Amino acid sequence: MTQPLLSVEHLAVHFAGRGRLFSPDPPPVKAVNDVSFTIDSQRTFGLVGESGSGKSTVARAILQLVDIHDGSIHLDGDDVTRVARSAELGFRKRVQAVLQDPFSSLNQVHTTETIIGDPITRHLAIKAGDERRERVADLLDLVGLGHEFLDRYPYEMSGGQRQRISIARALAVEPDLVIADEATSALDVSIQSQVINLLREIQRERDVAFLFIAHDLEVVSHMSHDVGVMYLGYLVERGPSDDVYAQPTHPYTEMLIASIPFPEPGEQAKRRGLRQTFKVAEPPSPANLPPGCPFENRCPVAMDICREEMPAVTQAHHGGEARCHLHTSGPELGGGSVVEFIRSEARGNVGV
Amino acid sequence: MTGNSNEPLEDADLPAGTDELLEDVGHIPTPSGLSANKTDSPRRRFWRRMFKNPLGVFSMLWFLILLVAWVWPELLATHDPFKQDLTFTRLYEGPSSDHWLGTDERGRDFYSRVIHGAGFAFRSILIAMTIAVGVGVPLGMFSGWRGGRLDRAIMWVNDVFFSLPIILLAMAVIIILSPSLDNAMIGVGIAMSTRFTRLTRAVTLQEKEELYVDAARISGLSTPTVLARYIAPNLLSSLIVQAAIISGAIILIGATLSFLGIGASLDDPDWGVMLNRGRNIFRTEGIWQIVPPGAALILTVLAFNLLGDAIRDAIGRDASNNALTISKRVDIAPSDRPHRPGALLSVRTIDVEFPSPGKEPVQILNGVSLGVLPGKTLGIVGESGSGKSMTVLSALGLTPAPGRLTRGSVQFDERDVTSLSESEWQEIRGKDIGVIFQEPIAVLNPAIKVGKQLMEPLLLHTELSKAEARQRAVELLAEVKVPDPERRMDQYPHEFSGGMAQRVGIAMALACSPKLLIADEPTTALDVTVQGQILDLLMDLQKERGTSIILITHDLGVIAEVADRVIVMYAGQVVEGGLADDIFGRPRHPYTKALLDTMPQNHHGGEGDDLAVIPGVVPAPTDWPVGCRFAPRCQYATDRCREEMPVLEVLSDGVIVRCHHHEELSGEAYAGRGEVSL
Amino acid sequence: MAKYIGFRLLATIPLLFAIAVVTFLIAVAMEANGSIAGQVCGEGATTECILEIEESLGLNDPLPTRFVSWLGDVLSGDLGVSLLDRNASVNELISERIWPSLSIVGLSLIIGISLGMLMGVVAAIRPGGLVDRTFSVAAASVIAAPGFLIGMMLAWGIGVELGWLSPVGYTSPSESITGWFKSLILPSIALGMPTLAIVQRQLRSSMANSLQSRYILAARARGVGRATLIGRHALPNAMVPTITVIGFRAASAIGLTTAIEIVFGIRGMGEMLVSAILNRNVTVLQGGMLVVGLVVSTVNLLVDISYGFLNPKVRLNK
Numbered sequence A: 001m002t003q004p005l006l007s008v009e010h011l012a013v014h015f016a017g018r019g020r021l022f023s024p025d026p027p028p029v030k031a032v033n034d035v036s037f038t039i040d041s042q043r044t045f046g047l048v049g050e051s052g053s054g055k056s057t058v059a060r061a062i063l064q065l066v067d068i069h070d071g072s073i074h075l076d077g078d079d080v081t082r083v084a085r086s087a088e089l090g091f092r093k094r095v096q097a098v099l100q101d102p103f104s105s106l107n108q109v110h111t112t113e114t115i116i117g118d119p120i121t122r123h124l125a126i127k128a129g130d131e132r133r134e135r136v137a138d139l140l141d142l143v144g145l146g147h148e149f150l151d152r153y154p155y156e157m158s159g160g161q162r163q164r165i166s167i168a169r170a171l172a173v174e175p176d177l178v179i180a181d182e183a184t185s186a187l188d189v190s191i192q193s194q195v196i197n198l199l200r201e202i203q204r205e206r207d208v209a210f211l212f213i214a215h216d217l218e219v220v221s222h223m224s225h226d227v228g229v230m231y232l233g234y235l236v237e238r239g240p241s242d243d244v245y246a247q248p249t250h251p252y253t254e255m256l257i258a259s260i261p262f263p264e265p266g267e268q269a270k271r272r273g274l275r276q277t278f279k280v281a282e283p284p285s286p287a288n289l290p291p292g293c294p295f296e297n298r299c300p301v302a303m304d305i306c307r308e309e310m311p312a313v314t315q316a317h318h319g320g321e322a323r324c325h326l327h328t329s330g331p332e333l334g335g336g337s338v339v340e341f342i343r344s345e346a347r348g349n350v351g352v
Numbered sequence B: 001m002t003g004n005s006n007e008p009l010e011d012a013d014l015p016a017g018t019d020e021l022l023e024d025v026g027h028i029p030t031p032s033g034l035s036a037n038k039t040d041s042p043r044r045r046f047w048r049r050m051f052k053n054p055l056g057v058f059s060m061l062w063f064l065i066l067l068v069a070w071v072w073p074e075l076l077a078t079h080d081p082f083k084q085d086l087t088f089t090r091l092y093e094g095p096s097s098d099h100w101l102g103t104d105e106r107g108r109d110f111y112s113r114v115i116h117g118a119g120f121a122f123r124s125i126l127i128a129m130t131i132a133v134g135v136g137v138p139l140g141m142f143s144g145w146r147g148g149r150l151d152r153a154i155m156w157v158n159d160v161f162f163s164l165p166i167i168l169l170a171m172a173v174i175i176i177l178s179p180s181l182d183n184a185m186i187g188v189g190i191a192m193s194t195r196f197t198r199l200t201r202a203v204t205l206q207e208k209e210e211l212y213v214d215a216a217r218i219s220g221l222s223t224p225t226v227l228a229r230y231i232a233p234n235l236l237s238s239l240i241v242q243a244a245i246i247s248g249a250i251i252l253i254g255a256t257l258s259f260l261g262i263g264a265s266l267d268d269p270d271w272g273v274m275l276n277r278g279r280n281i282f283r284t285e286g287i288w289q290i291v292p293p294g295a296a297l298i299l300t301v302l303a304f305n306l307l308g309d310a311i312r313d314a315i316g317r318d319a320s321n322n323a324l325t326i327s328k329r330v331d332i333a334p335s336d337r338p339h340r341p342g343a344l345l346s347v348r349t350i351d352v353e354f355p356s357p358g359k360e361p362v363q364i365l366n367g368v369s370l371g372v373l374p375g376k377t378l379g380i381v382g383e384s385g386s387g388k389s390m391t392v393l394s395a396l397g398l399t400p401a402p403g404r405l406t407r408g409s410v411q412f413d414e415r416d417v418t419s420l421s422e423s424e425w426q427e428i429r430g431k432d433i434g435v436i437f438q439e440p441i442a443v444l445n446p447a448i449k450v451g452k453q454l455m456e457p458l459l460l461h462t463e464l465s466k467a468e469a470r471q472r473a474v475e476l477l478a479e480v481k482v483p484d485p486e487r488r489m490d491q492y493p494h495e496f497s498g499g500m501a502q503r504v505g506i507a508m509a510l511a512c513s514p515k516l517l518i519a520d521e522p523t524t525a526l527d528v529t530v531q532g533q534i535l536d537l538l539m540d541l542q543k544e545r546g547t548s549i550i551l552i553t554h555d556l557g558v559i560a561e562v563a564d565r566v567i568v569m570y571a572g573q574v575v576e577g578g579l580a581d582d583i584f585g586r587p588r589h590p591y592t593k594a595l596l597d598t599m600p601q602n603h604h605g606g607e608g609d610d611l612a613v614i615p616g617v618v619p620a621p622t623d624w625p626v627g628c629r630f631a632p633r634c635q636y637a638t639d640r641c642r643e644e645m646p647v648l649e650v651l652s653d654g655v656i657v658r659c660h661h662h663e664e665l666s667g668e669a670y671a672g673r674g675e676v677s678l
Numbered sequence C: 001m002a003k004y005i006g007f008r009l010l011a012t013i014p015l016l017f018a019i020a021v022v023t024f025l026i027a028v029a030m031e032a033n034g035s036i037a038g039q040v041c042g043e044g045a046t047t048e049c050i051l052e053i054e055e056s057l058g059l060n061d062p063l064p065t066r067f068v069s070w071l072g073d074v075l076s077g078d079l080g081v082s083l084l085d086r087n088a089s090v091n092e093l094i095s096e097r098i099w100p101s102l103s104i105v106g107l108s109l110i111i112g113i114s115l116g117m118l119m120g121v122v123a124a125i126r127p128g129g130l131v132d133r134t135f136s137v138a139a140a141s142v143i144a145a146p147g148f149l150i151g152m153m154l155a156w157g158i159g160v161e162l163g164w165l166s167p168v169g170y171t172s173p174s175e176s177i178t179g180w181f182k183s184l185i186l187p188s189i190a191l192g193m194p195t196l197a198i199v200q201r202q203l204r205s206s207m208a209n210s211l212q213s214r215y216i217l218a219a220r221a222r223g224v225g226r227a228t229l230i231g232r233h234a235l236p237n238a239m240v241p242t243i244t245v246i247g248f249r250a251a252s253a254i255g256l257t258t259a260i261e262i263v264f265g266i267r268g269m270g271e272m273l274v275s276a277i278l279n280r281n282v283t284v285l286q287g288g289m290l291v292v293g294l295v296v297s298t299v300n301l302l303v304d305i306s307y308g309f310l311n312p313k314v315r316l317n318k
Ligand SMILES: Nc1ncnc2c1ncn2[C@@H]1O[C@H](COP(=O)(O)OP(=O)(O)OP(=O)(O)O)[C@@H](O)[C@H]1O
Pocket: A015, A029, A030, A031, A049, A050, A051, A052, A053, A054, A055, A056, A057, A058, A215, A286
């Protein structure tokens, strides 16, 4: 078995609270807890979850933008959990990112040539000039933009065009891994599909691995080979994307799937029925996590043990992992799909 | 003194980055691209706006004069400002051809003294500003970038100095050193540095969170590079505005200190000193002696302030319209289509246009019609900029100014409401028609308790007493399944999550049991799991109350879930409409079909299964094609499409469609749709 | 709310201490700049005079001892005696001088804030309209004029030329209440005009912002009328930044009243401080600075507390 390109082990990120000058700090926000996954080269790992579940924080931890509380990150077997200053340049060349907001991820005061050219100068030591300009032009070809964009400022472009510039910038230094955090979320439907196709095409041609983050499971599973589902900082399920989508092993995954509106009235009516079995409740605050399963207050099949004990990670039928008591207690599903169980329970509750 | 995010204008007004950005996030639909002329760079636009602003031009001219007076006073002055003429008749002389502004108490030429005064003013600015910017900007940048306890400590000290009167700080320095204008300006500089520290820190904090700073760090750029190349340019415009205004303040304080006799030396031709001289004699000799230095002082400070304003206006967005501005009444051409019988709300062929300075007005809605039947749900779907929100706002008489309705007719509940006055509308809005918006928290007033806001429509539109209204409001919260409604009543909007806030929004819209509920992207800002629950709530309430709903969204899945009828909008027009089953089962318009095809839900292949795409982008209203507006992106477009705009046709099954080729297309090319499966 | 106020009160203590330290250091710094006693006693000073002053300032003790004993005196309410007139206690001097100054500042703030708010709201209703533009130009010009200049013009126009009010002097309220009020009118207007203009501009701009908010459109869509929208929905939010500016202006008015007092020949704190600076009268300076610092801190405290009322977020955070 070859070594994975990226391996994240037991990652935890906490944000210290910020009190006033003369008062004690509030408890830390536990944004990411005990998250582990690997990405093989030239593959795509997708990360889904609702807003605040810690997806971006995982990305920012890998990118060395936030301090890590616990756990480790390896790139090609090298420990890069805390990259030393001297090694930073090499690391930065290998891992790049495309960020969520096409408006604010580009600096308004620079032209495309500078935006894409800056990292080229930094990492490939090609000074501003004809050679660099040519390289930037090639990258524009790759992302499907004309050369007239070389001298444009971000405000002269549409959202989709800006996102293409971000992608070109990420690819400029020929990285091994590109982290795309909500890279398509801010775009219009018709533009979103253009960018998704572009990313897939780039992966085929350029041999890069992606960490693809989004809140839309439909988009993520379309993009990725494997997916991880996050809830309140925990990775609650992980596995091959088609299997996770078809036979989820965690109730939250099932809830996500049921919540995606389907553009066909008949099919949508079915999903709606399933969705309604989940309880309306506010998720707990990441600064004040309950001792048990964080999903407990919304879970339709919660048991007593769920309130008291944090579920451990168990092997799932699809080869991945799930973090739910159902596999070891109660129905003891042993890593199997939770779909049938939830549906029968739900029917039981309604008394059908 | 508190670390309040709502910084006041005078101290930390941050001119926003660009207009376009604001227009995009400020959801009030402004036709994007209207003002954003592609060839108009911000720098060009800045100077164009500066020169079009008479006050800006005035201040720039005045500075030109002052600059000459400072650098080369002999060019303007007619006499030596220090040359005394103690001949008795020469004191306090009025204006004459030799002494244009007369003479002072020692027979010195007043005009020349005033001219030389400019030098003192600029010298003061130079000293104080060097200290203020030199200390304040690096400190603010450091503090903001560094964050943490050190930042808080620095800001605490800064705020202490910030809140002390500047004159007092200047006095303290004078006491410690010795009375002189230069020493006073050291004190003023220290005091003013606190303004720059605050501003710089605020901008740095804000920019630090911007994704492009992350992007720069990911690219491997070092911290100093990021600060210099990324943060500093964005700081510059705010700093310039602030510096202009503070320069004016520095001159004022310098003049005050000189006036008190603890600034410039009493012989110097400084404006404050001249005013001090004038003070001693105005009761006996008249006011003339304070007029020239006073006028010079006022004009200079005014010029600085106006310059600051002009720069701010030239960078920032146009604030001349607000949500209160009622758009101008114009003659509304009637619609040529009859209203739909039995419809609760019926909109017929409305046009909305925005005036564009010096050009033809830009039409952003073109012949939009829709109707909703009692108890039914109409979905409006389209991409951003297609005119969805504008349509319903205009139907409610809320066309955002300066836009205006120029054609068409609106009928609500059998009544023509096309040209109701604002006060007539107030009777209907909130009572018969409720509205739910996209950003559930932003539409709640942050300063008012949620309960109070919820009671507002009840008190306005019903006879309920305050206590009854409160009771009813609690019931409403319970009805929309807000847990613990009593306690929630007394909370403020920022204590609500997006989902809970949207429930409040729904409760508010439904408070007076309206006949029609308009929901503009009610779930777009929410998580997908919460979205489902909000939609469930809407549907349940509709079932109980028989309310009609118009639901606007860009998500076809949401439409599929809730709508009975659907209209699809593209570039300010309705391109297709009909029963939801027909639209999803057998789309007739190429745009509708393409939209459905791009959704990943309709693709479940592996490696090779790329999503269908619609090439190109939605054009801006100024660039709408003459023929079919979808033609540049349509795979079926013909020459006819590019030349002639298709009309909206009503088909035999009641579907309406705007396409030249719908008949041919719905035959073969579309076959196969309708068998969507998972 | 009580908790919030308590917290703000506590936070004022270090501020006051800081002011005390700075005030104390003024004396130290002045000394480093040449013998105070020498300067006070003037040329040809007698050794007696110098010794006496050095003794009364405790100049021969080490710094910390001096600070502690000085602070002790201050806390027990004893600000010492004036170096120029050994019979005048600084306490008395200040208690005599502070009332004219406080009266002028107080009345000027009342005038400036009330009219400024009114004009700010009126201008914001129709941004860019005739009223708005007139107010803007007027406010900009007034802000550009120093208060003492406005004062001189008022004193000349209304005092000298028209003779309606006396252009000089201050009448104590114990003599005559109407006389007191009359003697305050011109100085307060002079000091209050810039306040008015500053408040007007700030409120106009934050009202304009507030009126562009989504919640205004939403309230309008609920059928809320114009007056309610402006008064109940937009104003409270617009007041938050305006309060900051008012607090800031109140503090500077305390400093700027100095010049106004001099124009109108009123013997207040300002006049006292200026002549103390020129005469290097340390004890009077220290006492004066300390009292002004106390007043400024009180103003800031009031501003912080009104924040709490206006802005729920500030209050609940603590
Ligand atoms: N710098 C920070 N300081 C304090 N808390 C933070 C910080 N950044 C993130 N958090 C908190 O950490 C948690 C996880 O946030 P994160 O941004 O990773 O979520 P996300 O899944 O990316 O959400 P979204 O879909 O909204 O982007 C949230 O509770 C968030 O409020």
